[in-house]
Amino acid sequence: MARGAWSARLAQGDRRILFLAVAATVAFPLLWPLNLPIRVSREARAFHAEIEGVEPGRVILLSFDYEPDTMAELDPMSLAVLRHAFRRGVRVLVMTTYAGGVGIAERVLAQAAAENGRTYGTDYAFLGYNPDFSATILRMGESLRGAYPTDHYGHPTGELSLLQGVDRYADIPLVVTISSSALSEYWVIWAGGKYHARIVAGNTAIQAVLIYPFLQTGQLAGMLGGLKGAAEYERLIGRDGAGVRGMDAQSLAHFLIVLFILLGNLGFLLQRRAARAREASP
Amino acid sequence: MSAADLGVVVAALLTLAVFSFLYRDNPFYRFAESLLVGVSAGYYVVHYFDAGVVRKFWVPVVQQGQLWLLPGGVLGLLMLARLHPRGQWISRFAIAFYVAAWSGYLIPSVLQERILRQVAGTFLPAAGTTSVGALLAAVLVLLGVAAILVYFYFSAEHRGLLGAASRVGILFLMVGFGASFGYTVMGRLSLLIGRFQFLLQDLPASLRHISH
Numbered sequence: 001m002a003r004g005a006w007s008a009r010l011a012q013g014d015r016r017i018l019f020l021a022v023a024a025t026v027a028f029p030l031l032w033p034l035n036l037p038i039r040v041s042r043e044a045r046a047f048h049a050e051i052e053g054v055e056p057g058r059v060i061l062l063s064f065d066y067e068p069d070t071m072a073e074l075d076p077m078s079l080a081v082l083r084h085a086f087r088r089g090v091r092v093l094v095m096t097t098y099a100g101g102v103g104i105a106e107r108v109l110a111q112a113a114a115e116n117g118r119t120y121g122t123d124y125a126f127l128g129y130n131p132d133f134s135a136t137i138l139r140m141g142e143s144l145r146g147a148y149p150t151d152h153y154g155h156p157t158g159e160l161s162l163l164q165g166v167d168r169y170a171d172i173p174l175v176v177t178i179s180s181s182a183l184s185e186y187w188v189i190w191a192g193g194k195y196h197a198r199i200v201a202g203n204t205a206i207q208a209v210l211i212y213p214f215l216q217t218g219q220l221a222g223m224l225g226g227l228k229g230a231a232e233y234e235r236l237i238g239r240d241g242a243g244v245r246g247m248d249a250q251s252l253a254h255f256l257i258v259l260f261i262l263l264g265n266l267g268f269l270l271q272r273r274a275a276r277a278r279e280a281s282p
Numbered sequence: 283m284s285a286a287d288l289g290v291v292v293a294a295l296l297t298l299a300v301f302s303f304l305y306r307d308n309p310f311y312r313f314a315e316s317l318l319v320g321v322s323a324g325y326y327v328v329h330y331f332d333a334g335v336v337r338k339f340w341v342p343v344v345q346q347g348q349l350w351l352l353p354g355g356v357l358g359l360l361m362l363a364r365l366h367p368r369g370q371w372i373s374r375f376a377i378a379f380y381v382a383a384w385s386g387y388l389i390p391s392v393l394q395e396r397i398l399r400q401v402a403g404t405f406l407p408a409a410g411t412t413s414v415g416a417l418l419a420a421v422l423v424l425l426g427v428a429a430i431l432v433y434f435y436f437s438a439e440h441r442g443l444l445g446a447a448s449r450v451g452i453l454f455l456m457v458g459f460g461a462s463f464g465y466t467v468m469g470r471l472s473l474l475i476g477r478f479q480f481l482l483q484d485l486p487a488s489l490r491h492i493s494h
């Protein structure tokens with residue numbers, strides 16, 4: 001009887017206790033960092049090498065393909081990529097395929113530009129949001145100024161010094177998509193497949209598993225996956241940020257989740273055994 | 283007190299209101315949820331109107347006289363016919379155009395980049411690799427793809443060799459689902475970590491600014 005009650009508690013315990021345990025596990029390392037080691041993956045190194053390989057003064061395209069719901073995972077990535085590019089003197093053209101990405105892109109861009117003393121129009125520009133990502137990605141292969149006649153603030157793109165001599169993917173050595181959805185795939189399909197743009201992608205953890213095949217075939221030149229990918233990139237550029245700060249909490253919480261899975265399954269097995277024993281007894 | 287600091291405090295209160303749902307449903311949670319829906323709707327309506335109607339239609343057609351864009355605007359207007367029960371059929375012209383255009387530029391590209399390139403990618407690593415580890419990984423990928431394809435082959439009973447290959451396919455699928463689940467856990471925890479970073483690091487900083 002006692003064992004049955006114990007196993008039932010394991011299998012059907014109060015969820016709120018689990019929520020509290022997760023909250024405590026996440027909060028503890030944020031308040032008292034453990035500095036657990038972070039191993040940098042091959043795909044993150046490839047991503048880093050792509051930005052490192054762009055000549056200073058050239059213009060890369062960075063698309064904020066996410067909205068506030070995934071900021072926690074992707075903001076650290078975007079910020080790290082911008083810091084890396086600006087530090088190297090690479091100029092950045094920024095856009096978003098989501099209306100909800102406008103405010104995010106403006107905030108992250110302003111922070112990275114201010115830290116590195118970059119000037120709008122010369123070192124970076126924000127094209128803003130365009131409806132219909134498919135038409136936008138395709139049109140930019142023919143004419144960037146055709147897709148975006150003005151930037152987000154209404155300046156004609158043809159007058160931006162950043163865009164002198166830059167009007168299509170062929171003029172851009174690298175396209176960076178930081179995405180929470182299948183947008184990375186569409187960049188691969190249209191910008192990469194049709195216009196042969198070189199692409200690297202940063203994705204949410206959930207999306208990353210679907211993006212790996214494109215890395216294997218070389219359709220993507222590099223990839224960052226989730227907060228872990230952001231932390232790896234921060235380590236590669238030698239500037240820790242929200243990604244690295246969050247990794248202790250991530251690691252501890254993963255241990256806790258594994259423990260919950262083991263306990264839940266143990267409870268389930270004990271309950272099943274107890275039920276079988278009851279059926280077998282006369 | 284700056285507007286940014288005030289915004290952080292309001293955001294923190296709303297975050298706590300949403301978290302309160304984990305205990306049980308309550309008015310604070312419902313208020314935060316309704317506020318999110320309302321603010322989001324307002325935000326998106328303004329952005330979509332500005333980006334779609336003003337920048338893509340009004341400015342080029344009316345102000346710059348690019349009349350060749352007019353048919354696109356008319357098709358867009360036809361979509362609004364869906365709002366009236368008797369005029370819904372009119373919107374089908376616009377939908378038909380949109381579906382046809384999407385199919386036209388999506389189907390060939392997807393076939394090429396997501397199917398043919400991926401099929402080739404299943405074999406390519408084995409052809410170009412020299413290290414034993416990479417070769418084994420390539421063989422494993424090839425076996426996995428073949429076994430999973432057998433699992434989804436329903437025109438013959440899964441017995442004998444076909445049954446064995448199908449069971450191997452299930453194993454590969456389970457590994458795939460496991461990886462996907464692991465990444466999902468990581469993603470969800472990242473969102474929680476983001477909120478906790480906000481509550482434990484950004485909020486105290488704003489409160490200090492306000493108190494000084």
